[in-house]
Amino acid sequence: MHGDSPHDTREASEEDRFLSTSSTSNQISKQEFSCHCCYDVLVNPTTLTCGHNFCRHCLALWWKSSHKNECPECRERWEGFPKVNILLREATDKLFSEVVQQRQAEIQANTKISQSLQAFQRYGNNLGKFKPKQHKAVGFFLSGVFAALSCVAVLLLFYQWSSGGEATTQQQPDLLVSKPVSQWTPAEVVFWLENLGPWANLYREPFLQESVNGRLLLMMEEEELRKPPYSIQNQAHRRTVLTELYRVKSQGLSSPQNLWEYKAANSGKSLFLLYAMKSSPRLTLLYLYLFDYSETFLPFLHTCCPPTSLASQPMETPFFNSWTEPCWEQWTTFMVKYLLLPYQLIAEFAWDWLSVHYWTSLFVIVNAVLLSVLEACLLWNLRTARLRTLPSMMGNHLWTMLSQGLAFALMWPLVPQLVCNCLFYWALFISPIMNVDRVVQQLTHPETAAL
CATH class of the missing domain: 1.10.150.50 (Transcription Factor, Ets-1)
Structure with a gap:
């Protein structure tokens, strides 16, 4: 017998190693290749930046329900858009082929999972539309615009504060509403x-x-x-x-004849209306109708929806129309705008005061346009929401508004006037600048902005 050649010996050792690996592969348990969300064999395993692996559909369901870019296990935020781990997918497909095929068939038959995967993929596609350099350049440009507009708003704020109001207040230093x-x-x-x-x-x-x-x-x-x-x-x-x-x-006092006199006579109410109008205009107008009908609601309605029959009569300022009840044409126009375009009512009211409070009215009009765009984006994002979740969302919003209004009514008299003025001017001049960034985020990355 001839001795074994080195080549034959090497082939035998590789065959023994293969047989040894095959025997140990049968001893691998499913737990070592299981998803920590569904606790079953990984299907299309997706690795996050933290190192944890999950089924792709499990990750999509978690992302859609939580609206967070976080690992379901360690809560570490992932970067970019998670990809399928190809090496791990090939391993699971070979080791547990029957289980993987069965689970893939179940996933394809489940409509909810399919919709979540499609939404998750659209989110990833939107992230990849712009190249990093382009996105960074756009970010720098928008940051510069945001900073410039903020400086303008701050200058206007200090000018407004130091001058005590616009032209009418400068002509009359002693406000008649307090004399x-x-x-x-x-x-x-x-x-x-x-x-x-x-x-x-x-x-x-x-x-x-x-x-x-x-x-x-x-x-x-x-x-x-x-x-x-x-x-x-x-x-x-x-x-x-x-x-x-x-x-x-x-x-015994004069009625407010401009914005600053109204603020001086109703400092708490003006601050509440300024914050409430931008978050819930419909509820705020309903509040004015129920609790402040003659003093605020009627002037507001007559300004935004003037009667056509009185067009030939002399123009009066909005605070002096409250002695007449609106006609049915005014109510019809108001209700259509109230339900569909509530921020247009605010813009029209500010437009009527443009000749009296130019910069202030201009900021209010721009803010109303931005808030209308944000509301339209919100309604567009709700198209994929389930109908059974809408009542709970509306209930939560209503409760938030009521609780905030009650807390505001109890707390604002205790807050120093300096703080109230800061909050008032912040909401009036700085808030529109911040809404510009929100609109840009909604239009460029709607999925991320929704989070």
């Missing part, structure tokens, strides 16, 4: 008259010549206004003056 009518000077009476409308300039001179102060104003009646030297013969003009005069007599 009793009996103490008004003739100049303040004329200022009150001019704010009733542009037509009031026709009667400015007689009030100055007669030196009508606050005490004389309180004693005026309709017959006196009709006769010389005032001679207010126009019925609409005279009715406007008398209506506001009766209101001044009953309250």
